[in-house]
Amino acid sequence: MRSNSTNNSNSSSSSNHRLRPDKAESPDSRFNQTLRSVQGLLKGRSIPGKVLLARRSDPLDDSSCQDRSPKYERSLSENDTGPSDRTDKSMEEDDKGPFKPSTHENLNKSNSSSDVHSTPKEVQKSAIGARATDSARVMKFTKELSGTVTLERLRELAWSGVPPYMRPTVWKLLLGYAPPNSDRREGVLRRKRLEYLDCVAQFYDIPDTERTDEEITMLRQIAVDCPRTVPDVSFFQQAQVQKSMERILYTWAIRHPASGYVQGINDLVTPFLVIFLSEYLEGSVDNWSLSDLSPEKISYLEADCYWCLTKLLDGMQDHYTFAQPGIQRLVFKLKELVRRIDEPVSRHMEEQGLEFLQFAFRWFNCLLIREIPFHLISRLWDTYLAEGDALPDFLVYIFASFLLTWSDKLQKLEFQEMVMFLQHLPTENWTHLELEMVLSRAFMWHSMFNSSPSHLAS
Template sequence: MNNSSSNREEDRRKETNSTSLSSLDSRFNQTLRNVQQLLKGRSFPGKVLISRRSDPLNDSSLRSPDIDRRFSDKDAGTSEQHDDFVEDDIQSNSKPNANSTVNKSRSSSSSVDDTSRESQKSTTGARATDSARLMKFKKSMSGPTIILDKLRELAWNGVPPYLRPTIWRILLGYAPPNSDRREGVLRRKRLEYLDCVAQYYDITDAERTDEEVNMLRQIAVDCPRTVPDVSFFQQAEVQKSLERILYTWAIRHPASGYVQGINDLATPFLVVFLSEYLEGSVDNWSILDLSREKISNIEADCYWCLSKLLDGMQDHYTFAQPGIQRLVFKLKELIRRIDEPVSKHMEEQGLEFLQFAFRWFNCLLIREIPFHLVTRLWDTYLAEGDALPDFLVYIFASFLLTWSDKLQKLDFQEMVMFLQHLPTQNWTDVELEMVLSQAYMWHTMFNSSPSHLAS
C-alpha cells in the first residue's frame, strides 16, 4: 500500500516538473519572439564593421589609394576587386566557405602553414558575410531611383568609403535620388555657391557692415583652431576654403549667424568630398594638388551639405542656443532613468550636464573622439535624417555611461577634468559600434514611451 502511494506521489511530482518546464519553455519562446519582433526590419547595429579597423596613429579609415582607385563607381562590380576590398577593410569571424576547402588541400608539414591556413579560412568567411552587405549597397545605388528608406537602413551601420561622398549627398537631400537628374542638380547648385561667394565673400570690408566684419574676423580666428591634431587642416588653403564656406553660410542664415562649433561641423564634409580626388591618409593630403575648379566643387558640396544638416537643428545655434539646452535636459533625465547611481553621484557633487554636454551637442562629438572615427559616426547621424536631434540624446547617453564605474569614483573637480579630456585617443571602430548599439537599444525602449522619462 505504501509502495503504491509512493509511486503515485512520484508520478505527480514528475508531471508537475514536466508542466513547469513546459511553461518555462513557453515563456522563453514568447520572450524570444517579442525581441525578434522588436528588431524586425532593421539590422542590429554593431554586428558588421564597414569601416577599416586601423591604428588611429598610423592610418585613416576615410580612404585608401588601393581601394578607391581600383574600386570606382565604374568598376565596382568585378568579383576580384570586391574580394580585395573586403579583405582589406573587413575583419570579422565567420564560418569558412567553399574557398577555404581549397586551402585545406594544400599540403604542408609545418605549424606555420597550418596557422596561415586557419587565417585564410577566417578571412574568406568574412568575405562571404560582408560581401553580401557591400553588394546590397551596390544594388541600392544602381537603380534609376534610389529608395531612401532602404539606403538609410544600410548606411546606419556604416558606409564603404568609396561610396560615402555620393551617399552623404543623397541622404542629406542635396543630390536627388533620381540618377538622371543628379549631375544637373549638382552642377546648378555648385554655380549657385560660386555666385554667393562672389556676392558675399569676394568684396572689401568697406562693403560689409560692422557686424559682418566682426563675424568674418571671428571665423578667421577659429579656422586655424579647427581639428588642430590633424595637420591637413593647418594648410592655409584649407583654412581659406573653410572660411569661405562658413562666412557664406552665416551671411545667408542671419537668424543664427556664425557660432563657434559650426567650424567643426564642416570638417567631415570637407574630408569626405576631398577623398574623391586625393589618395592615402588625410595627413598626407595637399589641397594644392587640386585644380581651382575641383576645390570650388568640393567647397560647394560642403556648403550645401552643411546647410542641409543645420536646417534640421537651427535652434541649436540661434540666440542662447535653446535647442541644445533642451537636449541637455533630456540627456540628464535619460541618465537618471538608465543609471541612477551615476546620476545621483553627479548631482551630489554639483556637476551640471551643461558643463560638459553642451560642447558635445554643439560639435556633435567631433572633439571627443579620434578624427578618423568621425565619418563612421556621421554615417549613422545622416542615416537618422530628421530624427537626428532626438537620437543624439541616446548616443551621448551611451557615450557618457561608457565610463559609469569610473565617474562614480571621482569628485567634482576630477569629473570635470575627466569629461573634458576623455580617454578615447586609442578608440577603434569596435568601441564606437558598441556606443551606437547601446544607443539604438535605449532609443527603442524609451523614445516611443516618453512617460518613462517623466519625474
C-alpha cells in the same frame, strides 16, 4: 564601461548563468542578451516584420552576393578604404556595427542598468565574426545606388556604416543635396555648385569697406577659429584648407542671419571636407594638399561642403540661434535619460554639483568631433546622416551611451576630477569596436524609451 580585465574574468561565469535553462533570467540578463543579439545580427541586413532576438552561432550564407555591378567594381586597396578610416587598413574593420531594422523590435524593458556596460569577451568575438562579407556589403549598396534610390532603404543600410569609397555619393543622397533620380543628379549638382560660386562672389569676394561692422567681426572670428579646427590632423593646418573653410563658413553665416556664425560650426565642416575630397585624392589624408586640385575642383569641393552643411543644420537651426535653445533642451533630455538608465551615476553627479551643461553642451555643439579620434568620425556620421530629421533626438541616446561608457569611473570621482575627466576623455586609442558599442546601446535605449515616453516622465 567596466574594464576589460573585469569583463574577461567574469565572462565565463556570466555567460554560463545566462544560458543555463534552469535559472530564471533577471531583467539585466535579458537586456544584455538582447544587446548582444542586436550586435550579432548582420549589419545592414533588413529583416521584415518582427525580429527574433536570439544568439546566432552560424554565419549567414552570403554565397548569393558574389557578383558586383561594374559601376562600383574597385579593388579594396588601402587607397579605397576612405580618408578617415586609414588606420583600419580594411573595409571589413569599418563594417562592424549594430543592425538597425526597419521596424522596432519588442524589447524586454528594464529600469536597472547595473550590468549594462559589461560585454564578455566571447560576445565581442561573435559580434565581429557574424558580419556580412565585404562583397555582400558592397553588393547591397551597389544595388540600392543603381537607378532611382529609395532613401528609406538607403538609410537602413547607411545607419550601420557605409563602404568608405561610396560615402561621398551616399552622404549627398542622405542629406537631400543630390536627388534620388540618377538621371537628374549631374544637372542638379552643377546648378548648385554655380549657385555657391555666385554667393561667394556676392558676399565673400568683396572689400571690407562693403561689409558691416558685424560682418567684419564675424569674418575675423571665423579666421581665428579655422586654424584651431581639428588641430591633431595636419591636413587642416594647411593655409589653403583653412581658406576654403573660411569661405564656406562665412558664406553660410551671411545667408543664415538668424544664427550667423557660431563657434563649433567650424568643426561640422571637417567631415564633409575629408569625405568629398576623397573623390579627387587618394592615399593618406595626412599627405593630401589642395594645391593638387584645379581651381574648378576646389570650387566643386567647397560647394558640396557648403550645401551639405546647410542641409545638416537645417534640421537643427535652433541649436545655433541666440542662446542656443535647441541644445539646452537636448541637454535637459540627456540628464533625464541618464537618470532613468543609470540612477547611481546620475545621483553621484548631482551630489557633486556637476551640471550636464558643463560638459554636454560641447558634445551637442560639435557632435562629438572633439571627443573621439577623427578617423572614427566618418563612421559615426554615417549613423548621424541616416537618422535624417530624427537626428537631434537620437543624439540624446548616443551621448547617454557615450557618457555611461565611463559609469563606474565617474562614480569614483569628485567634482573637479569629473570636470577634468569629461573634458579630456580617454578615447585616443578607440577603435571601431568601442564606437559600435556606443551606437548599439544608443539603439537599444532608443527602442526601449523613445516609444514609451512615460518611462522618462515617471
